[in-house]
Amino acid sequence: MSTSEKNEAVEPNVTNGSPKPTSPNSDLKHDFASFWEYSSAPESSDKVEIKPSYGHFIDGEFVEPVKGRTFSSINPATEEVLTEISEATSEDVDKAVKAARTAYNKRWSTLPAKERGKYIFRIARMIQERSRDLAITESMDGGKPIRESRDVDVPLAAAYFFYYAGWADKLDFAFPGRKAKSIGVCGQIIPWNFPLLMLAWKIAPALATGNTVVLKPAETTSITALKFAEICRDSGLPDGVVNIVTGAGQTGTAIVNHNDIDKIAFTGSTKVGKIIQKSVAGTDKKFTLELGGKGANIVFEDASINQAVEGIINAIFFNQGHVCCAGSRLLVQEGIADELTRKLKERMETLIVGDPLDKNTDIGAINSKAQYERISDYIEIGKAEGADMYQPSNGIPDGGYFCRPTLFTGVSQSNRIVQEEIFGPVLTIQTFRTPSEAIEKANNTPYGLSSGIWTDRGSKIFNIGSHMDSGVVWANTFNKFDPTSPFGGYKESGVGREGGLHGLYPYVNLV
Numbered sequence: 001m002s003t004s005e006k007n008e009a010v011e012p013n014v015t016n017g018s019p020k021p022t023s024p025n026s027d028l029k030h031d032f033a034s035f036w037e038y039s040s041a042p043e044s045s046d047k048v049e050i051k052p053s054y055g056h057f058i059d060g061e062f063v064e065p066v067k068g069r070t071f072s073s074i075n076p077a078t079e080e081v082l083t084e085i086s087e088a089t090s091e092d093v094d095k096a097v098k099a100a101r102t103a104y105n106k107r108w109s110t111l112p113a114k115e116r117g118k119y120i121f122r123i124a125r126m127i128q129e130r131s132r133d134l135a136i137t138e139s140m141d142g143g144k145p146i147r148e149s150r151d152v153d154v155p156l157a158a159a160y161f162f163y164y165a166g167w168a169d170k171l172d173f174a175f176p177g178r179k180a181k182s183i184g185v186c187g188q189i190i191p192w193n194f195p196l197l198m199l200a201w202k203i204a205p206a207l208a209t210g211n212t213v214v215l216k217p218a219e220t221t222s223i224t225a226l227k228f229a230e231i232c233r234d235s236g237l238p239d240g241v242v243n244i245v246t247g248a249g250q251t252g253t254a255i256v257n258h259n260d261i262d263k264i265a266f267t268g269s270t271k272v273g274k275i276i277q278k279s280v281a282g283t284d285k286k287f288t289l290e291l292g293g294k295g296a297n298i299v300f301e302d303a304s305i306n307q308a309v310e311g312i313i314n315a316i317f318f319n320q321g322h323v324c325c326a327g328s329r330l331l332v333q334e335g336i337a338d339e340l341t342r343k344l345k346e347r348m349e350t351l352i353v354g355d356p357l358d359k360n361t362d363i364g365a366i367n368s369k370a371q372y373e374r375i376s377d378y379i380e381i382g383k384a385e386g387a388d389m390y391q392p393s394n395g396i397p398d399g400g401y402f403c404r405p406t407l408f409t410g411v412s413q414s415n416r417i418v419q420e421e422i423f424g425p426v427l428t429i430q431t432f433r434t435p436s437e438a439i440e441k442a443n444n445t446p447y448g449l450s451s452g453i454w455t456d457r458g459s460k461i462f463n464i465g466s467h468m469d470s471g472v473v474w475a476n477t478f479n480k481f482d483p484t485s486p487f488g489g490y491k492e493s494g495v496g497r498e499g500g501l502h503g504l505y506p507y508v509n510l511v
């Protein structure tokens, strides 16, 4: 539809009481905000069962917490309480570790590898069977758009289980000439941005290699991990092979410090990663750390601009920007900077911020009040640093924790919004003239997790890519994940790799 087809301003898709659009921003060629109308298409949550409360999943059954303490899990789009979650103390963690140790010694490490694989395949299929329930629950508990939980989180979680199920009886081929031995009991701690998917990244390779686990989901997003516990129970997985304890940072500390845990796998912030690294120093615990990032997305003058705009939108606004490998720093070659910035702003005008369960929604709710405040603080910091802020004119819902997609231009390399991980829908734009300037700016942060390169020259992709200090380099795309592909960081973005053949290494001793 062109602007000439527009007769009068129509109220856009109104979800959760979105206000009417204000006047479109004056530097845009198109007026998207006032005439794209979508009927709402909410996914029904009627058939989704979220219990009023959940205990810990230990030794194959749900049990009450030793001290009986609980906390509420909130729907960030409505601020309603979804359920009460148990808080694990060190006593609960100890029970879970004991169950995992017994299962390791008696039931799992001694099972023929082929049989282990069958259980993991069964879990993968059950994730597929329950995918609708899991996707809706993930969106209600975490705020992410249903399109993403339905099309990305849940299918990928199943794919990781399928992939590692396949490795279970082929470890001799993974490590030719060597014997892969399981480690024992693994303590696994995950964040709130991809709850079920991060669980899959952790549990699937651990089980495939013959280990047992005690996993703690993040405080704000425990429900799909508890539904996964139901899958473990219903799949007939031997008791104690997977144990899920819920709680906050103290529960994580109890796992990290437990003497009978052989390996820690942590995904979360660099700050907590450093604490964990200190805690395990001097012990014989193995560890892997998947930490934060501040990914550079580099667009050269020879790139397809329209394609790059789509990639930039996906790189920073996917999952509300709660993505460790988000392309949160855009570096644009000077000759196309004005055109690209204008097109990007126009595309941002079309983004629908709203009800996570609505299939039209592009950007859902910020995961928690605390994260919403953190992002808001960074937006204020950006303004105080003198950067120019742009937000589209579309309305956002009144209640819940919603944040407009935000763009900052006029930033410099030393600005905090350029250096620090915001973990929200906030993008900064810088320009560069030469490839070496792009490389220098891209690598100039403490992080080294991801980067993107947009160009029509294959040789440029390989040249620039080989200079990136980042574990992942995407070319003419962004935020693509696959179970066969290793993922992890350099510098303060972490230690070790998850995914692919590389993801087996942290869970085995090679003899």
Ligand code: NDP
Residues within 6 Å of the ligand: 189, 190, 191, 192, 193, 194, 216, 217, 218, 219, 220, 247, 248, 249, 250, 251, 252, 253, 256, 267, 268, 269, 270, 272, 273, 275, 276, 289, 290, 291, 292, 293, 323, 324, 325, 421, 423, 449, 489, 493, 494
């Ligand atoms: P946190 O580091 O705050 O928390 C991660 C997990 O660790 C949570 O389960 C948390 O519990 C727990 N935890 C908190 N304190 C401790 C502690 N002292 N000892 C042990 N465990 C602890 O990160 P967020 O949950 O806020 O997640 C966002 C961060 O995770 C971002 O920095 C992001 O970049 C990073 N991340 C990295 C990924 C990667 O693969 N590299 C992927 C996804 C996220 P609780 O939340 O319940 O308090």
